[in-house]
Amino acid sequence: MTVLVVIDQSPYGSWRGRESLDMALSLAAFDQPASLLFTGAGVNWLRKGQDPAGISQKAVERNVSAATIFGIEEILADRLSLEANALTLDELVEGAVAVEYSPELVANYLNVVCL
């Protein structure tokens, strides 16, 4: 069964999201099924065209886009959070899927990790 790694904070303001992503990628690297879910301000991870060079950080967009190549099963975006952040699917990186972040969804996963 799949582990769900939840990212609920915007990129760049905290290191937590990066360390959450590393957890998901490690699971995939060791052939443990893993999915990513972005909720709250975390949906901003999925925004296309990020440019954090001005604050000496690397864009997380590329890491997220590459996640499925490294074996992450799904890149999920909480539909209500997308609405709250005025984001539409065509503004998101390739492969992101909008879902209802509900107890029913969470029940499908073996383990949920949210740093």
Add this chain to the structure above:
Amino acid sequence: MTSPTSLAFTLVITGAPYSSQAPQTALSFAQAVIAEGHSIDRVFLYGDGVHLASALSTPPSDETNWSLAWAEFLIEHGIPGVACIASALRRGVLNSEEQQRYERSAANLVTPYQLLGLGEWVESIASTSKTLYFHGEH
């Protein structure tokens, strides 16, 4: 003293001592686990939690030294302690091997912790161990 119903836990600590309650809560939980005859497979420090493995933490003498208290607990019960190497290096928690590799002026990893990768955590997820997380403020 393990019974057929005894459980094995993995504890993941992501909150730092003195900025969060996570290490204290985790230690109280761990003491209760052992007292009830269950076991702990591993304690994994991740993110800011790696500060718990710094030997240089020096609180005033009338406060608990959580780094020391945790280290003594791990040694007493023979529980492996692992600090994520990527988290630890970024935050200045090094063993002598990494000190030499990166030519730093000191090593400060508390015994008995080891610096290892996230694979250690993945192993807990893949095993029957129950994995619990102790986070800092969120």
